[in-house]
Amino acid sequence: MKAKLMMGGVLALASTCLFAAGSESVVAARLKTDFHTKGIAKVERLDQDPVQILCSTPDLDSVPQAQQFALEKQQRAEIKYPADGKYLGDWKKGEILAQDGRGNTWSDTPETPIGGNCYNCHRISPQEISFGTIGPSLYQYGKKKGYTEARQKEAYGRIYNSKAFNLCAPMPRFGHVGALTEAQIKDLVALLLDPESPVNK
Numbered sequence: 380m381k382a383k384l385m386m387g388g389v390l391a392l393a394s395t396c397l398f399a400a401g402s403e404s405v406v407a408a409r410l411k412t413d414f415h416t417k418g419i420a421k422v423e424r425l426d427q428d429p430v431q432i433l434c435s436t437p438d439l440d441s442v443p444q445a446q447q448f449a450l451e452k453q454q455r456a457e458i459k460y461p462a463d464g465k466y467l468g469d470w471k472k473g474e475i476l477a478q479d480g481r482g483n484t485w486s487d488t489p490e491t492p493i494g495g496n497c498y499n500c501h502r503i504s505p506q507e508i509s510f511g512t513i514g515p516s517l518y519q520y521g522k523k524k525g526y527t528e529a530r531q532k533e534a535y536g537r538i539y540n541s542k543a544f545n546l547c548a549p550m551p552r553f554g555h556v557g558a559l560t561e562a563q564i565k566d567l568v569a570l571l572l573d574p575e576s577p578v579n580k
């Protein structure tokens with residue numbers, strides 16, 4: 380009985396090592412057999428950029444902090460802020476966008492508008508009672524954080540590329556990957572930071 384248990388332990392240990400050593404290539408190979416280019420959904424989507432590669436490191440703590448900060452800084456430098464220096468759009472359009480999780484699938488065209496899908500991870504307007512909790516609640520965002528221009532710029536940057544502020548944050552990089560336009564991000568900033576938005580009532 381004892382020997383059997385021990386064997387089990389050794390096998391489990393062996394498979395853990397195997398998994399740790401070769402898991403990335405095994406997973407990548409499996410994904411490539413199961414996922415094929417169809418319409419605008421190209422197989423190249425599986426290719427990871429340096430941020431995704433670093434954040435997929437099984438033992439992230441072993442990656443020097445300086446390396447993580449350098450990448451974060453680089454992501455921050457790539458944010459394109461609005462040339463007109465204005466960050467607030469139309470909160471009503473922002474609410475529609477936040478609700479919309481459609482777009483970028485194989486059955487869409489490059490012209491199909493892409494939604495923000497924000498409610499999937501955040502509580503935002505109190506009227507919407509269906510929301511995910513992967514991200515923090517954004518209800519009363521402006522009321523709690525203030526309505527300053529600096530705050531607007533920060534919200535714009537975080538929606539454009541949250542990984543520029545917290546490298547391995549699980550929030551999609553909406554502006555960085557070209558999913559949302561400047562005008563759309565402004566509408567979302569307004570949803571969060573316009574005093575008239577239901578978020579701040």
Ligand code: HEC
Nearest residue numbers: 495496497499500513514515534537538545548549550567
């Ligand atoms: C897959 C889940 C996910 C989606 C979808 C998502 N977020 Fe996030 N969001 C997060 C997480 C997780 C954080 C916390 C990031 C961190 O720790 O830095 C966050 C942080 C934020 C912050 C910063 C909050 C703060 O404390 O200042 C803002 C603003 C924000 N999200 C807005 C949005 C908007 C607007 C959308 C839709 C366009 C959106 N998020 C979509 C997961 C998500």
